[in-house]
Amino acid sequence: MNHKAKLLRVLGVSSVAAASFVSLGSASGAASSGSIPKGQPVKIGISLSLSGDFSADGQAFQQGYKLWAADVNKTGGLLGHKVVLDIVSDASSPTQVVTNYQKLISVDHVNLTFGPFSSLLSLPAAKAVSRYGYALVEGAGGAPSVFQAGLHNIFDVSLPVANDLMPFAKWVTSLPAGQRPKTVAFVTSNDPFTEPQVTTIIPILTKAGIKTVYNKVFPAEVTDFTPIADAVAAAKPQAVVLGSVDVPTVSAFMQAFEQSGFSPKAFIATGGPDQGSTFIKAVGAKNANGMMVPNAWYGGSANPLSKKMVAEYIKQYGGTAASVSSDVAEAYSVGEVIAQAVKATGGFDNSKIISYLHSGVTLQSVQGPVKFNGLGMNVNPTAYTFQWQGANFVQVNPLGDPNTVKILYPKPAWGK
Amino acid sequence: MNTVALLSAAKDGILTGSVYALMATGLTLIFGVMDIINIAQGILVILGAYLSYALQVHWHIDLFVGLLITIPAMFVVGIVIERLFIGRLKGPERTAMSILVTYAVSLLIEGGLNMVFSVNDVQLQGWYVTRSFAIGQVHFGYIYVAGFILAGVLLGALYFMLYRTRFGMSVRASLADQTSAALVGIDVKRVSTITFGVGIAVTAAGGMIYGATNAFNASSSYDLISRLLTIIVLGGMGSLGGAMFAGILMVFVGDMVGVIWSPVWSSLSYFVVLVLVLLWRPQGLFGKQSARIA
C-alpha cells in the first residue's frame, strides 16, 4: 500500500470515530422541563464516595438515600412517579465529582440532584450543577466555606457545623464553680468541618475562667496519634475537646490516653462517637462510657419521622437504634426535603424548587424542622449533645429539653 | 510545655522510629543490591498488616505468634513479585522502570485489598495494645516497646545474615559491584531474588506493629512510602546503617517538632531536614560518593 492510500485509510477511520462522537454529542442536557410523562420514573442523580478517603461515610449516605427512596416508592413515589436513584462513584475526588454530575444531568437526564458526601465535594458539585439550573440539596456540606461561595442553588439540610459545640459550652459554663473543669485541652484536625466548631467555643470557656492548657491543630493525614495524645496527657487537662472527623481518630486518642494512664473528667469529640456500632466496635462498649459528641440527630430521637425511619433501618440492616449512623439521617432528610418541595411546586422544575426552598418555608425531616436562609443554610435546627451511657446513646444537652437526661459527669475511668 | 511532654515525645520518636528503620532497611537493601526502587514497599507493609489482621480475626492467632506465618508469607510474596515483574527489567532505564512497575504492582495490591477488606479503617488488637508501664511520669506502651525490640532483633538477624553467612557475602559483593560479583562466580540473579524476598519479609513485622499502632486501610500506603523513601535518601541510598539511623532521626525530629511547635509541622519537618541534609551532602548521611553521576 502506498502512503497516499494509508493516509486515506487513517482519515477514514478518524471520520468514523468522529461520527461516533457526534452521536454521543447529540444528547444535550437542558434543565429539566419540570414535567415527566405519566408512568415514567423520576430519576435522581447522586455522586457518592464509594471508594477513597470518604468511602465509609459515602456508604452510609447511600444507605440513607436508598432507605428514603424505598419508603417513598412504598407510598406511590413522587407525584405518582416511581423514584429511581442513579448513583455514581467519585472516588472522593473533586475533579471526578464535576464530571459525574454533568454526566448525571446531560447523559442520564436525571430530574433532580442530591449532594455528595462532605463540604469538600459539595462545593465543586454545586457549581457544576448550577450551570444547568439544578438545585443541589445535600446533607453533609455544612462548613462555613460552603455558604461563603455565594451560590444560589445549594441547600444543606443539616446543622451548620460552626454551632455544634455551643450546647456543650453552655453546659460546662453552667456548672457550679466547684464542679467545673479547671483546665481544658483543645486538639483538632485541620479540617473545614472540625476547626470552626472548636474555635467557636474557646473564648466562651476562657471567659468562664477555664484555663486552656493545650491548644493545637494536627494535620488530617496523621495516622499515629500517640505523640499528640501524649502531649495532651502531659498537660493534664480536666476536659478534652477533640476536633475529629471519624472513628479511627477518636479511638486512637482514647487508646493513647488509656496507655498514658490519663482519663479526663469530660471528653467530647466532634465526630466518631455518633457512628453507632462502628464506634462501639472500635473502642469497646466499656471505654465508650461517658464519651460525648455534638450533633443534630441520634437514633433515639423522639421525632416521629425519625422513629419510623429507624424502625425501617433496623428491619433492613439489623442492629439497634443506637447503631444507626447520623449519616443515614442526613441523607434521608435530603430526600424528605426535596419530596416536600416537589409536592409544593407540583412538578420537577428545578428553578421553582430553588425559589420554593428560598421562600422561608419550614419543612419537616427526621432531623427536625428545616428552614433555609438566602445562603442555603438551615437556620432552624437545634444542636444537641449526645453521650454514651453504658450501651445507650442518650441526649444530654440542651439543658431543659424534655428528652434530655442527666449527663454522666465526671466521665468514668477507662473500661469502667 | 513541660519536661514530661518532651520526654514522652523523645520516647515516641525513638520507639516508633525503630519500626520505620526496619521497614526502610528492606527498601534500601533492595535498592543497594538490585538498583530497584520499590514503590510497592508501602502497600506491602499494609499487606503484612492485613495478613496479621486476617489471622487474628479468623483464627484468633496472636499478632506476635502470627509473625511466624506472615514473615515467610511475605518472603514468598517478594519472590513472586521479583520473578514475575522485577526480574524482567533490563537495560539502562531499569531503575526508572522499576518505579513504574512497582507502582503498578502496588495499585493491583491496593485494589485487591480494598475489595477483600473494604476501605473502612481497621486496627490490630491485643491486650498489649492499650497497656503500658511507667518510668517516672513517662508511659511506655507495651506495643511500642515490643515494636522496638522486634525491630532490633530483626535488624540484628539481618546483620548476622549479611556479615556472618556465605549468602551474606554474596549479597555484600553484589551491593559493592554487580559485575565483579558475577565475575567471581556469584549467581547475581539468585542473590537478587532472595534479597528482594528478604527486603519484603521485614514488612510483615513492620506492618504488624504499624497496624497495631495506627488505624489503617490500603490507602495508608501512600503516606508510608513517602516517608520510607525520604528515610533511605537521607540515610544514603543503599546504606543499611544509614536507613536505620535516618529512620529513627526522622520520626524523632517529627515528634519533637510536634510537641515543641505544632503537630501540623511535624510531617513538614521530615522533608525540610531531608532537603537541608542533601544541600550539604548530596549522597545522604551515610551514602558513598559515587564515582559516576548517573
Add this chain to the structure above:
Amino acid sequence: MLQKKNLWWLVAFGALGLFPVLVTNPTYTTIGVFTIIFMACATSWNMFSGYSGYIALGSAVFYGSGAYTMALLSIHLHMAAGSELFALVPVGGLVAMVMAVPIGWIALRVRRHTFVVITIAVFFIFQLSAINFGFTGGTSGLNLPFITWGFQNYNTPFYYVGLGLTIFVTLVSALVRRSRFGLQLLAIRDDEDRAMGLGVKVTAVKITGFTMSAFTVGAAGALYAMFVGQIYPQFVFDPMFDVSIALMAFLGGLGTLSGPLLGALILEASQQYLTVTYSNGSLYLILFGALFLVVIIFMPQGIVTFIRDRVSRRAERERAAVAANDAPPSPTTPVEGVAVGGTH
C-alpha cells in the same frame, strides 16, 4: 518527509480542534478539558524528564503553584468572574517557573535516583505548606470568583485555552528537541559524565530545562483552578498527578514528541470515563495496574516507539519484497510519523 510529518500534526491538532464542535455534550467536553490539561502537562514534563532522563515526581508543585496563583490573584485583585481570568493562566506559568529555579538548584545537585526522591520531598513541603499556612485558606481551600456561564458554553473556552497550551508546549518541545540545547539534554541522559567531559555545562542545562518545563504545568494548573472554581491543597498538590503524568509519558513513549500526548489522551480520558461509567474504584485500580504491567513489560519503550519499530520492520520487509520483485522502490512513511526522532 518532513512535510508529511507536519501534515500529520496538522491532522491530529485539527481533530482536537474540531472535538468540541462535533461533540457538544458537556460531559464529554468536560472530560475533554481534563484530558487536554493532562496532554499539555505530560508533554511539558517529557520536555525535561524524558529528554534528560531525570525523572521528576514532583510536578504537582508547579501545577499547584499555578492553581494558587490563579485563585489568590483573582480573589485579591477582585477580578470579575469571566473570561478576563484567562489572563492569569500565563501568570500561573511564570510563577511556576520562578518556583522551579531554586527547586532545580537543590534537586539537581544529586544523582538521578536521588533526584526522584527529592522531587517527592519538595512536593510534600509544598502540599503541607498549602495545608498549614493561613493565606492559602488551609484545608477549606479557596473559592474563585464564580463564573455563571451556562452549561452549553462553559467548557469550550477552557478547552481551547488548554489546546492552545498543548500546541504551544508541543512546538517548544519540538524546537528544543532539534536545538543544540536539546542535544545537550539527550547527551546528559545517555552519559552525564561524558557530556560533562565534552564541555556541556550540565548543571546550567539541567536547571534551564527543568525551569522551562515548569511553565506549561503551572499554566495548566491555573486553568484547572479556574475551570473547577474551587481548589483544595490536597487536590492541586496531588501525588497522583505526579505519578499520572510520568505514567502517561512512559505509556506513550518517553522522550518522543507524540508519546506523552497519546499517553495522556488514553489514560485521562479512559480513567474519567471508566470511573463515571462503572463506579467501582477498586476494580479500576486493578485494571489500571494490570494494564500498566502489561505495557511496561511488553512495550517498555512506550506505544509510539513500539508501533514505529513494528512499522519500520514491516516497511523493511516490504521494501525487500519489492526489491526482489524488481519493481521501482516506493518511499515509505511510518504511520506514526507524528513522532519526531527516536528514544535513542
